[in-house]
Amino acid sequence: MKFAVVLFLGSCALVLDAQAQEAELPSAPSTSQQQSRSQKAAPVEQPTAPVQQAQVPGKPDAGAPASSPSEDDALTTIRHTVNEVNVVFTVTDKHGHYVRDLKKEDFKVVDDSKPATEIRSFHAEANLPLEVGLLVDASNSVRDRFKFEQEAATEFLNQTIRPKYDLAFVVGFDVTPEVTQDFTDNTEKLSTGVRSLRPGGGTAMYDALYFACRDKLMKAQRSGPVRRAIILLSDGDDNQSHVTREEAIEMAQRAEVIIYTISTNLSSAGHHGDKVLERIADATGGRAYVPFQLNEVANAFAAIQEELRSQYAISYKPADFISDGRYRSVEILAQGQKGLRVRSRHGYYAPSQ
Numbered sequence: 001m002k003f004a005v006v007l008f009l010g011s012c013a014l015v016l017d018a019q020a021q022e023a024e025l026p027s028a029p030s031t032s033q034q035q036s037r038s039q040k041a042a043p044v045e046q047p048t049a050p051v052q053q054a055q056v057p058g059k060p061d062a063g064a065p066a067s068s069p070s071e072d073d074a075l076t077t078i079r080h081t082v083n084e085v086n087v088v089f090t091v092t093d094k095h096g097h098y099v100r101d102l103k104k105e106d107f108k109v110v111d112d113s114k115p116a117t118e119i120r121s122f123h124a125e126a127n128l129p130l131e132v133g134l135l136v137d138a139s140n141s142v143r144d145r146f147k148f149e150q151e152a153a154t155e156f157l158n159q160t161i162r163p164k165y166d167l168a169f170v171v172g173f174d175v176t177p178e179v180t181q182d183f184t185d186n187t188e189k190l191s192t193g194v195r196s197l198r199p200g201g202g203t204a205m206y207d208a209l210y211f212a213c214r215d216k217l218m219k220a221q222r223s224g225p226v227r228r229a230i231i232l233l234s235d236g237d238d239n240q241s242h243v244t245r246e247e248a249i250e251m252a253q254r255a256e257v258i259i260y261t262i263s264t265n266l267s268s269a270g271h272h273g274d275k276v277l278e279r280i281a282d283a284t285g286g287r288a289y290v291p292f293q294l295n296e297v298a299n300a301f302a303a304i305q306e307e308l309r310s311q312y313a314i315s316y317k318p319a320d321f322i323s324d325g326r327y328r329s330v331e332i333l334a335q336g337q338k339g340l341r342v343r344s345r346h347g348y349y350a351p352s353q
Helices: 018-024 140-160 187-195 205-217 245-254 272-284 296-308
Strands: 002-009 012-015 075-082 085-092 107-111 118-124 130-137 167-173 177-184 227-234 257-263 312-317 327-334 341-343 347-349
Touching: 085 327, 107 118, 107 312, 130 140, 130 187, 130 205, 140 187, 140 227, 140 296, 167 187, 167 205, 177 187, 177 205, 205 227, 205 245, 205 257, 227 272, 227 296, 245 257, 245 272, 245 347, 257 272, 257 296, 327 341
Parallel strands: 002 075, 130 167, 130 227, 227 257
Antiparallel strands: 002 012, 085 312, 085 341, 107 327, 118 312, 167 177, 327 347
């Protein structure tokens, strides 16, 4: 008899039975009216989850045959819940400079309006392995500045991804997401994936985010702790998605993904899309960048790279924790020094029993 072990870690469950994990994920609104096109993904460089087709999130095909495993293939699932939550965060001073030398005693954690009962671990995570998704808006609305953005994104990947340590993938999206390079540590292949993107079509940004979080980052196999991040390059205008902005944010929170956004609206005037990008970044503990000139896009990528090397990770035990599947708020407070600002995700979803 085979066994599948499920270990719940506060806001997420580590599931060794991939089918069991997928069944627990929330379904997006039906996308039966949409015809998803299959995309080819490059070979995975390191052991990761099987390559997924870039399908817009939706319910399983009702016409698909149900599997009927034999008795030898039956799975016995053992569940063990650990009431521990992991949060990655950054700290800046009143001038916006990163503060990298703080200790566990410098922080207080409030979970669901109650102080955490115990901080179990605390680390400065300058070198924790990265899993990064680069999502590039390839719709018609960004055509006039697309080439420069490709060059800036390529330089970011070359400077950030460390061979045999970090992993990244590239997704371009218009009406559907397209994986042009799957998980790899090979920066040359990642650059090829970025250069192969071609603008055209409408914009389904929320679908692309949902797909990248659920079908790529959440399903990626990992042997130890990592930092998951998405860099979203877009104008923030969505006119084709089947999931909502808040559903995309919820999936990012479930996958413990920090989202950094870079606006392609090169104007000093306020733009609705910039507000959308700011909401997505803020809800996941990331940061929204709004360049006013084309050459500032590269500066935004450089700032994201610096932040990814300037983070802390804290692990704590919440008070009165219940595995009821509901959303719980989180606040990391700096104490002992004035003027410090902590930026992290605002909460997480408790596992369901």
